[in-house]
Amino acid sequence: MxxxxxxxxxxxxxxxxxxxxxxxxxxxxxxxxxxxxxxxxxxxxxxxxxxxxxxxxxxxxxxxxxxxxxxxxxxxxxxxxxxxxxxxxxxxxxxxxxxxxxxxxxxxxxxHLPSIIKDSSSILAGLALYTQMAFVSQTERNSSKVLGGYFKRDDFIEMVYSVVGLGARQIDSRTEVELKRRKAVLKTRKGELSKQAGMLRKPGTSLAMTSPTADREETTRLIQKLESIKNSIGELQKKRSAAYTRRLKNEALLSELRSLNRDIKVGSVVCLRCGSEEIGYKIPDSDFVFDITTDDMRRQILRTVQRRIDEYGSEIDRLDKDVRNLQRQFNAAAESRELTLEDIFAAREGYRDVEEVDRELSEVVDEIEEINEELKDFARVDKELREDRSSFMDSVLDTMNYVRRTINDDSGIAEYEGLFTTATNVFMGSEATEYYLARVYALAKHVQFQLPIIIDSFRAEELSSAREDRVLPLFRSLPNQVIFSATLKGEEAGKYRGDASxxxxxxxxxxxxxxxxxxxxxxxxxxxxxxxxxxx
Structure with missing residues (x-):
């Protein structure tokens, strides 16, 4: 803990x-x-x-x-x-x-901080989100959303699942999204081709008499895909260049710090302005300076800078691999179909002729069937994951409702149905206080996070003394450190002094x-x- x-x-x-x-x-x-x-x-x-x-x-x-x-x-x-x-x-x-x-x-x-899928990419759920399992502020309480503007409540729920080993699939998740997108495109194309084939089979019309040219729509999609990959490569190259720059700056700083050899036998390093032998290292955009006069502190800073250099090196290696992977995808896509300047011009300008409609239609149908088989496999995995998630969330909600019933013995009160409410049904007053107490307690029990539990104004909105007396034993039973704050009334003088717990x-x-x-x-x-x- x-x-x-x-x-x-x-x-x-x-x-x-x-x-x-x-x-x-x-x-x-x-x-x-x-x-x-x-x-x-x-x-x-x-x-x-x-x-x-x-x-x-x-x-x-x-x-x-x-x-x-x-x-x-x-x-x-x-x-x-x-x-x-x-x-x-x-x-x-x-x-x-x-x-x-x-x-x-x-x-x-x-x-360990969990990773979640956001915008089809795996990202680390940082402490700004992770701490919200254990922390309830006095202000900005809203039972329908999380604090901050970047993460959403679905991200919070995904984070909870990830902590307990029920996180969304990462690479497979992106593959599934791409398959579904591709299937939708193919279904649209199938409809277009079926319509064209029907028209071309009318009396007096023959596919054999059409001029085979590059299909404009397929070419357009290919060019769009190539441009998308090219743009992604460009963004990664920018990030790689920035990482190179940061590494070079830190390597220069490391060289300067190492040059401050204070073990010289004659004389010492001094400030030319004031004559002081004390030297410091200031972090950019900070309000403080590290005193690196002593060898020990300078070694500490050197280790920190070296670690930063190593991290930038790892980032550069990762970005190199990502760039090479995208370059392979670009080359494979480009080689999948021979493009001429006329193709690119036609695709961008909106011209087309019919090309082997029946053959393309057959290929589209075959590809849709293959995608359906792959999606069946995903559905099987998704079904198992959904079942496990549902079971876990039922346990969390059971505990939340147990806490609520323990705090509030009103038999007519509605049960919690999720970790968040809808935006139109936000808890207010003492209901909000009970909700946050129940959610934090339930997550501490089932997620078993190691953070201290911090609830500012835990008796907010007139949580009665009787209900408070039911809350405290619940939180005392947790292994986590618990820190509450409370504003007492005049008649509650010495309220907690006699309680050894x-x-x-x-x-x-x-x-x-x-x-x-x-x-x-x-x-x-x-x-x-x-x-x-x-x-x-």
Whole structure:
């Protein structure tokens, strides 16, 4: 399991540090709103790679966010500033420029992230989507969709299936889509040819008397296919060139860093402007500088840069293979039919004559039959996958409905029918609160994700004390760390203090709208120094 130990928020002017988390059930509470509970909750998820959902008055891009974690029994610290991540463990410090690079690191070093099929391609479901299984924000709650603009709710469902081994087929999925597209084209062509053949068989008409030329429609389709492949090759070549450029820049940086030999026996490397012997490395578009004065830190940065070079090399190799594969497809398609300049001109300008209609019609019918046989095989696999998916989702929904019945004993309440509602039937008020509690709990039970469960304002919209008392035992029973936040009423003074099963982090007395101050600046600067970072 992944558990949060400490949270650090700050910059050079103000900061805040929250510790005292336990592995079990934690509730951050206060009697006032706007005292910083949401900022702490969002800081945790933001540092874990989630989308930013901070209150609009909190200018999060001006701050650094650090979380100390335990991943299993391994300590790990993650720093995020904008979309730059720095990860520190006992042995190394690594930097990642962009959420995609951090997603890849997480997938390889911390925990597996599933792949999903989106727009007919296999992509990694990044932390911005993955964390939504475990994280519920106080704002932007909508039971009909996921947070963010790129992924959709179907992507979330596909991600859940993928985690439990029921992901959509990848290469075969694209093949099936292409077969269905080809079958649709052939059916249209069959209709056209049948009509032409019928007309040509009328008395006084003979196929033998027609002039055989290249069929304009088939030529048009071939040329379109060749142009599509050519465009794809061009896009891949652009990506490959960009990867080459990035690798060259990092190789140049590596050479410069290696040239800073600080073990010389006479003299030392100094800054020509100020005379300081301290040197630093600044990541592009970031607000901080790594202090690489020491050999140890410079070695850490060198390892990070070398890893980046290796990753760009792997990307170039992959793109090379993809380009060669598309080039083979282009050549095979081009050789499948001899094209003249007249063919291309006719195809593009819209001219045609009839060419062996009966022969082509026979070939079209044969190809349709072959496609039907292939699609039968896909249907068999799809049927098994659909059955397994249906069984799994039934189990998840059974658990969601069990949680809802446990929380809300109203016998007339409708049951959940999916992980999301329709856009016209969005849950509101306490129903929305119950829905998110049920969904997170059910996914934790059946998907068994390792993330901490973070629910901001878990009693939102007047979830009654009686229903709250039914919720807490459910989440205490999970192996995940659980962090809730709650705003208490005046009569609920000391509500959680007497319960040994709850770790209450009390924000009572915190100033409204002023979580950060200069009181923790020294400790915050010391934490940044662990990453060998100075604020630029």
């Amino acid at each position: 992944i558990t949060v130990k400490r949270v650090f928020i700050g910059n050079g002017d103000e900061s805040y540090i929250q510790d005292g988390f336990t592995d079990g059930l934690n509730i951050i509470s206060s009697y006032d709103n706007h005292v910083g509970k949401t900022i702490v909750m969002q800081a945790i998820m933001y540092a874990l790679g989630a989308n930013a959902l901070f209150p609009p008055t909190f200018l999060y891009r001006q701050y650094f966010f650090i979380i100390d974690l335990e991943v299993g029994d391994k300590p790990l610290s993650i720093l995020r500033n904008k979309d730059t991540f720095v990860v520190k463990d006992d042995a190394s410090i690594e930097t990642f420029e962009g959420k995609g690079a951090f997603d890849k690191y997480w997938n390889e070093e911390i925990g 709850i770790n209450n982090i009390d924000f009572t007395g915190y100033e409204v709208g002023k979580l950060l101050s200069d009181k923790s600046n020294e400790a915050f600067a010391a934490k940044l120094a662990e990453f060998s970072i100075r604020i630029a």
